[in-house]
Amino acid sequence: MTKTPRGRDEWAVITGANRGLGRAVAEALGRSGFRVLVGARDQAGGDAVAAAIREEGGTAECLPLDITDEDALARLVARLSESGVPVAVLVNNAGIYPESPRSHGPDVDPDPLRVSPTVLIESFRINAVGAVRIIQVLAPFFRTGSRILNVSSQMASLSRMTGGSLGYRMSKTALNAATRVFAQVFADRGILVNSVSPGWVRTHMGGPSAPRSIEEGIDTLVWMATDPDFKESGFFWQDRKKIDW
Numbered sequence: 001m002t003k004t005p006r007g008r009d010e011w012a013v014i015t016g017a018n019r020g021l022g023r024a025v026a027e028a029l030g031r032s033g034f035r036v037l038v039g040a041r042d043q044a045g046g047d048a049v050a051a052a053i054r055e056e057g058g059t060a061e062c063l064p065l066d067i068t069d070e071d072a073l074a075r076l077v078a079r080l081s082e083s084g085v086p087v088a089v090l091v092n093n094a095g096i097y098p099e100s101p102r103s104h105g106p107d108v109d110p111d112p113l114r115v116s117p118t119v120l121i122e123s124f125r126i127n128a129v130g131a132v133r134i135i136q137v138l139a140p141f142f143r144t145g146s147r148i149l150n151v152s153s154q155m156a157s158l159s160r161m162t163g164g165s166l167g168y169r170m171s172k173t174a175l176n177a178a179t180r181v182f183a184q185v186f187a188d189r190g191i192l193v194n195s196v197s198p199g200w201v202r203t204h205m206g207g208p209s210a211p212r213s214i215e216e217g218i219d220t221l222v223w224m225a226t227d228p229d230f231k232e233s234g235f236f237w238q239d240r241k242k243i244d245w
């Protein structure tokens with residue numbers, strides 16, 4: 001059971017919250033009492049998530065947010081400034097897996113020996129640089145005890161690295177590097193930064209054969225976002241336990 005430590009005077013910002021793990025985290029944090037900012041580039045989908053949270057008695061709004069769009073980031077900053085409310089939780093969830101059989105079109109060759117620079121750069125642009133840009137623009141809005149949760153993958157673990165999915169693996173490993181760097185950058189402000197692997201989950205990205213439910217996939221994220229006793233920073237987590245980088 002997660003605790004409900006905070007009132008509705010603090011934001012939980014979730015990127016890619018229109019579906020999959022992001023949607024489920026947004027709804028769970030809405031139930032925990034956060035004011036939820038549903039970041040979604042699909043505004044209709046994001047609006048539906050915000051409405052579902054409000055129907056359950058929570059507070060939520062959708063902000064159209066492509067994390068690679070600097071104009072969208074400026075609108076995010078403007079909305080947070082206008083609210084005067086700090087960001088207690090950022091879930092850097094938006095991500096792509098372009099080499100996945102469920103994602104790539106006929107123009108993507110997933111073989112590491114042939115995968116195109118375009119695919120590699122796009123992986124970095126969204127999974128690593130996009131997440132870093134969100135952290136950079138939200139930096140003024142965090143307060144002591146805020147949590148930054150970077151949704152990574154066990155496929156980014158260098159100690160377990162195997163072949164395939166080069167762009168996805170490299171970009172999520174870069175995201176893990178950002179976790180370490182920002183944990184240090186924010187240490188004196190008491191802001192906690194961690195990477196979380198949800199495991200292999202039945203979403204659009206994970207596909208129907210994945211062993212985990214969405215509920216299982218978000219458990220560690222919701223725990224880290226809501227447990228007032230959680231004080232760790234600069235680590236990689238799965239199933240509420242630290243795992244090797």
Ligand SMILES: NC(=O)c1ccc[n+]([C@@H]2O[C@H](COP(=O)([O-])OP(=O)(O)OC[C@H]3O[C@@H](n4cnc5c(N)ncnc54)[C@H](OP(=O)(O)O)[C@@H]3O)[C@@H](O)[C@H]2O)c1
Pocket residue numbers: 015016017018019020021022040041042065066067068092093094095096097126130151152153154197198199200201202203204205206207210
């Ligand atoms: N499912 C798994 O097995 C698994 C395992 C390890 C890690 N993860 C990670 O978990 C996170 C969520 O994945 P999921 O399984 O829920 O997959 P999903 O259903 O494919 O959802 C991905 C989300 O990211 C959004 N997104 C992609 N690019 C974006 C951008 N430039 N700006 C804003 N949003 C963007 C998508 O928006 P659109 O709807 O507009 O495309 C969608 O909301 C990802 O970071 C993924 O790498 C998943």
